[in-house]
Each structure stands twice: as C-alpha cells, then as structure tokens.
Amino acid sequence: MNLKNILATVAISACTAVVSIWGYGKYAAYQHAGVQEPGKLPVNYAGFFNNGNTPAVTVDFTPAATTATPAVVHIKTKTKARQVSNSRQQRRNPFADLFGDDFGDVFGGPRIIPEQAASGSGVLITEDGYIVTNNHVVDGADEINVTLANKKSYKATVIGSDPSSDIAVIKIEGKSLPYLVYGNSDEVKLGQWVLAIGYPLSLDVTVTAGIVSAKSRSIGINRQQSQAPVESFIQTDAAVNPGNSGGALINTSGELIGINSAIASPTGSYAGYSYAIPVNIVKKIVTDIVKFGTVQRAYIGINYPPLENMTDAEKRQLEQELGIALKEGEGVYITDVPEGGAAAIAGLKKGDVVTKINNIVVTGGPELQEQVARFKPGDKITLTYTRGGKESTINVVLKNKAGNTEVVKNASVIEKLGGTLENVDKKIAAANEIAGGVLVKKVGEGLLKKSRMQDGFVITGINGKEIKSLDELKEVLAVIKRGTVRFDGLYPGFEGSYTYPVSLGDD
Template sequence: MKLRQIVPVILVSAVTSFGSIWAYNKFVGKEVYSLKSDDNNHIPSNYAGFFDGVNGAPTDFTEAANSAIPATVHIKTKATRTASNNLPKRSPLFDLFGFDWDEGMAPRSLPQMASGSGAIISHDGYIVTNNHVVDGADEITVNLSDKKSYKAKLVASDPSSDLAVIKIEAKGLPFLLYGNSDDVKVGQWVLAVGYPLNLEATVTAGIVSAKSRTLDINRRQSRTPIESFIQTDAAVNPGNSGGPLINTAGQLIGINSAIASPTGSYAGYSFTIPVNVVKKIVADLMKFGTVQRAYLGINYAPDNLSEEVKKQEGIKDGEGVYVLDVTKDGAASASGIRKGDFITQINSVPVKSGADMVGQIATYRPGDKVKIGYRRDGRDYTSEVVLRNSSGTTDVVKTSVLDKLGADLANVDAKLAKEMGIKGGVIVKSIDNNGAFSKTRMEEGFVILKVNGREIASVDQFRTEMDKAGNSVTLDGMYPGYEGVFRYPMKIGE
C-alpha cells in the first residue's frame, strides 16, 4: 500500500479514537465518577485515600502458614474426675450422716481426655494457650508438627482472660513473633492455625469482622472477666482453642478462644484474645506467677443500655465511655475524672466502648502512668493517671493459695458468731465453678473453723494456715442452722 493511501487510514483511526475518548468522558465518565462523589465532586470522608490505591494484603498465604505451623502445637490433657461431683448438690445433712449413698453410687474416678492448641512463644519451650484447655489437667502432653511429643507443666494461668502458660523441656524450637493488635484493622486478612477436631495442623483464612467484642463467657471461670475480643470469620472449631491467629506477615495477633455457635461447631464467627493483652498477661504470669491487674477506678455504663434505662439513670449520649461513678481513692478520682465524664482516649488510642477501654487497661500494670482523654460538658481534657491494683496501691500483687480456692471469703460478723456460738471464723460467701472448693461437696454459707485441725477466726489467719498446709488440706466447720461439724478434705493442686 502506498504512503498516500496509508495516511488517510491513520488519520481516520486517530479521529475515531479521540472521538470515542471524548464521548466516554462526557456521557459515561461523569456517571461513573458520581458513584464516588456528590454533585460537587466531593469524595465522602469515609472514602478518603481509597481511590488512591488500596493497600490490599497478599492473597497468597503460603509463607505465613509455613511460618506458623511449626510454632503451633497440639495439646492433649488428661484429668481424673470423680463421678459423684456431677450429681446434684445435697443438703449438708447428707454429708454429715452419709446415709444416702447406695452401694452402686459410690464415687468413682473417671479419666477425662481433652485437646486444644497452643502457640510457642520462645525457643526454650514456653507455650501460650487458653486456661480452659489445661484447667484441672493432671497430665499435659504437647505434640509438635514434626510429631515430636513432650510432657508439659503448667507455669501459671489467668481465668479472667482465659490464658495460660505451659512449658516443655526443649531447646531451639520455632516460635511466633508478636504483632501489634492495635494495628489490626476490620477487613484485613487473617489466618487461624490449630488442631481442630483432633485433625493434624490446619490453617483457615478469613477477615477481621469486628474488634472489641464482649461475650461474657469468661465469667464462667472468673468473677472478674477480661474480654475485648477480635472477631473473625476464619473457621475455628473445637480443638482450635489456644491456637494462634496470625496476620499475612506471619505475626501473632491473638490467641483463639471461642466461637459463636448454636451447635458447638463453627457457624460463622470466632473470637480471639488480642496479642497486646496476651503479651502483658504472659509476661506477668512468667515473672510474678499471677497477673498484675491495673484498675482505672471507675464504674461505667454498659454499651448495650436501652434509651429507657439511660433516661432513668440520667446517662447522657456522647462518644466514649460514660463514667457512672469513680471509686473513692482510686486512680481516676485522684486525677480529677468524675461522674458524667466520657473517657475517649487512653494513651492516644481512641476508646469508643467499654470493651475498648478494658482491652487497653489490660495491657498495663499498677504503677504505670497513662494519659486519659475525656470529655466534660463538650470540652476535651487530658489527665495523667497512675493506675492502681485492686487494693488501691501500686504494689506488686503476689499469688496466694486463696486464689486457687475459687471462692469469695469473708470474716464471720459478730451477730452470726453469736448465733452459732463461735468466737469467729471464715464464711464462704460464694463458690466458683473452678477452683479447689468446687471439687468438694461444700456449699455456700459454710463457716470454716479449722484448717488441718488448727483453729482460725479470720481470713488472715485462714490464709496463714493455708500457706503452711501444702497440697492436702482438711477444713472443719459448720453451717448456720445445722448442728454438728462438717469436714471437707481436698487437694489444692500445683
């Protein structure tokens, strides 16, 4: 084809192309752009930066999975239970006379097996898992992904947060690196790793679907539950408990703890303890043997209050956590925070709910200084607060044998002592489902008078005798309204 024949073809093609682009921009382009703007071409604030390029996480998770699987363990436990403990509780009179036991109803020791998962956090064998995975276990076995098996011992546990640390005697182990759960965003990809349903190491993927969730499930094992879960839709089933949740960089961002399910198996949501809470509690358990729990010293309004209740209680609407009251001589009171304020920030981290606040405070110890942002009468303030322990001091709290009993104890008041004809004693006000007392036939209201035959008249004397007693203890006492002395032998456990 000659040049003079080619040139018209090129010109026609160019004109057609430019014409198509002009027509698209005029008639179609505006319509498309209007999907992300108003009539004035203003992009909504919630889309700020979105159209500049989405920083999406990689969809190939092989590297993250390969990093996490060797550091995720299968935990198997064995516990000996007494069959009679599952029978309905009886009147203390039956314990006194013992005539309601048939020959076929004698207590029997039955072994119970359970399993869960755990995350190795150090090369020398420290492993973090859920408290409910190892609670009450007489024997703990840890299996690695390479089929090696070890016996483990319990280092310490914290029922309030449902965390526990166990230890195996090994060196040079693979372990997970800590991430930062404050950086976790709703919508980001995450992986759950564990041993569900007694399967081999299993990895599931999902996204973070919510943060700062509370389920009140830890109340089953503690009177002071700590909950601020990361919610994901990564499939988690029985056996995943205690296993890691990781980001796409392979970093630990939480310990899987629970699922929301009407059937007991995965139904769409799982809940994870944030790694920032895990780091602090694990460090406390390894250093002190018990958690150094910090308190801000306020009572706050629950997040789910109805408008009717808010009106009745005089609770105002506003962003943050509404302060119902401040504890006398508490940290908040000393810093000037008072009833009616809204807590909005803790060390510059936004606080929008009670769960947000609990999750942030749980990462600090008594004596730590934090900056609390709060709003009062429409104005924002910042105050430096020195957090305190439950006793109102900044002292280190040492673990006590009383912590293992699972009971609320108090001194017998003078009126009750006179009615019972005793000089004093310790009354058992309530008994948790976990702890040494729950393994006996003891009832709430029992008044403890002797520990291993030595008389006690107060909680302080009771603590002193229990510290001397060791693992095996016999408690003697009475029930108000009943005659006779009741005896409860029990094992405190390690």
C-alpha cells in the same frame, strides 16, 4: 420599542432561562437519585488508589502458613477420676459388697466422676518451650501432654493462668524449638486477611483463612470463669471449631496477632464468627505470669455501664441519673468514682466521659479494657475526658485491686486459707474411725474464717475426694486453685459430719 422595554425583556428572558436550567437540574437529579456519578469518588476513598492500594490483590497464604504451623502445638489434657460425696450425712451402702461403689450415690455415699480427657491448641512463644494457650484448655487438668507438628510429644507443666482474660502459660522442656514472633494487634484493620491455626476436632494441625470482621468485641464468655472478665476480642470469620482454643491467629506476614479463644455459635461448632485475644494483651499477661507468677492488673478506679447491652428504658434512667444524654460510641460514661481510687485522686467525677487513653480513642468499655490491660499498677497514663461539653486531659497513676501500686504476690491457696493446719494425730484418727485427715488447729483470719469453720475441725475430704494428710490437701488445692471448694470433715468427739463451702475467688 424604547430602550427601557428592551432591557426589561432581556432581564425577564435571562431570569426565565436561569430558573429553567435550575429546575431542569433538580428534575434530572431527582430522576437519577441513588445513581452514582461515573468517575466521581466519595471523600472516604481519598488517597485509596494514590497510596498504592488496589481493589483486588491476590494474597498467597503459603509462606505464612508454612512458617507458623511448626510453632502451633496440640494440647491434650487428662483429669483423674474423682470421688464426690453428697453433703448429707454418709450412710452405709448395703449393696457395696456385691456391686461396688457405683450405687453409693443412691444411699448418700460417694459417687465417682470418671477420668476425663480434653483437647486444645497452644502457641510456642520461646525457643526453650514456653507456650501460651487458653486458661479453659488446661484449667483443672491433672496431666498435660503437648504434641508438636513434627509428632514429638512432651509433658507440660502450668506456669500460671489468668481466668479474667482466659490466658494460661505452660512449659515443656526443650531447646531450639520453633516459635511465633509477636505482631502488633493495634495495627490490625477491618477486612485484613488472617489465618487461624490449631487442632480442631482432634485433627492434625489445620489452617483456615478469613478476614477481620470487627475489633474490640465483648461477648461475655469470660464471665463463666471470672467475676472480673477482660474482653476486647478480634472478631474474624476464619473457621474455628472446638480444639482450636489456644491456637494462633496470624497475619499474612506470619506474625502472631491473637490467641483464638471462642466462637459464636448456636450449636457449639463453627457458625460464622470466631474471637481471638489481641496479642498486645497476651504479651503483657504472659510477661506478668512468667515474671511475677500472677497478672499485675491495673485499675483506673471507675464504674461504667455496658451501653451495648442496656435496654432503652435502662438508658433513659441512667440519663436522668447522670443528667446528660447518652450516645453510644462516644466514650465511656463514668457512673461512679470510688473514693481512694486512681480516678478519684486524679479528679475524675461521676458523669464525666472518657474518650481517650494515651491519645488512643476509646468508644466503649471493651476498648477501655484493652488499653488499660496493657499496664501494671504504678504506671502513669494520660486520660482524656469531657465534662459539660469541655474536653480535658489529665495524668492518672494506675493502682491494683487493693488500691496501691505494689506488686501483687501470687499467694498459694494454703496461704489464702489462713489457718494453722497439721496432720491429725493417729490416736484421734483411730478414735473417730478415719484413715487420716488435716486438723484445723486454728482457723485464723483467712478464707476459712468466712466459712464459719471452728478450731479443731478435721478435714477428711475436699469436693468428695478423701484427704488423709496435709500433703494430699496441698496437692488437691494446687489443682483446684479457684472457684468454690467444699471441705468435708468432723469434730472429734462429736457425732455427724460437716461440710463448709469456701470460695477461693478468681486469683
């Protein structure tokens, strides 16, 4: 055998060996598909064990629970009985003398909504008695009582509220009271242990534990009380029930990281998930309410779609409209930039995709709301966006709802009505067989004008509650504050009664 044949044989043998080894490797990999290789870690575990983390650590909740429970309070509210009349003309109830007014509704007369009582929780945030809770806990209450964990009770007054975020601030008179220290909700991480503290089901102060299961959740619950809801909840699996609303969500260091606000449940009681308002949003809203009397809410001035709630057909239609492919979780897609708004002035356009606020990544609407909710009109933020695949960063000066940077004043309901109001003359009242009322001397340019009410109208009732003077009118409206109000009354010298619904709005 010559040298040439020997070399050919060696080459063929080498190739055969390499192919055999490669083939066996592929076969072995196939045989062990889905089986993890012992001792090998994926890239997402890089640094996990090197940074002092261990897969299992026993956590003691006792110090945090002991520290926080004295600062979480029990809130009990009462709403007085209210007389509600039907919108049709009143008629005399022939059974009233025999059976009282309970039969009034049958004959078009007034009916009585009985006194109502409710219960919730709150968190002391200063030693002089400021308490943060949910708006829905105290909204419309005529009487608010606060009981501390040590059983001491106080009368409370409402300082202000914000239906959009479901936050309210109330106050009791006291000194050297226990209170919770603010934490940082930006540092909250998935899987982190948290404690929910409150007064569920009217029980004494109760502590439950769970983990953070999601962040920046929007569940649409605040739409029940606001047309401009702000939602970016911390989702946990700590057991929360009716009565926990307004209570504390704390970390294992005893710091306040959220205000418990809602539960996801088909029954109304705990079924797995609860939702808390991040404390970084709470701090800003509380500061605004205490300092200005109302929230100084800032706006970028863009419209964007809720991709998480859209159908595939709706997404395809939007893609055609914007001329781009929608990718959920990639950012906030701008569908409109109203003229004169902060975004329009900064140069943003329809079809742009907002990806960061002050260098913090935003993947959707709730995260965008959470970041912007921390600022007030006039504040400057840096906004990162993509256009045609190119990323850019601009400065945006935020504005208020009115389109400027001025401080928003907390106008009273009477001021919003806009009319010239005064007590009705006694002679007019007697001539029209009424006990009293409020004369709308001039309708003005406020909310009353939108109702088509005319000058000279005499208000005799609000939502069925009898009104005999301007002071009574102010007192009732101070409790109602928002929503749709029905003004009942008459025009002196004319037959019949009239009703005008007036929307007070959210603020």
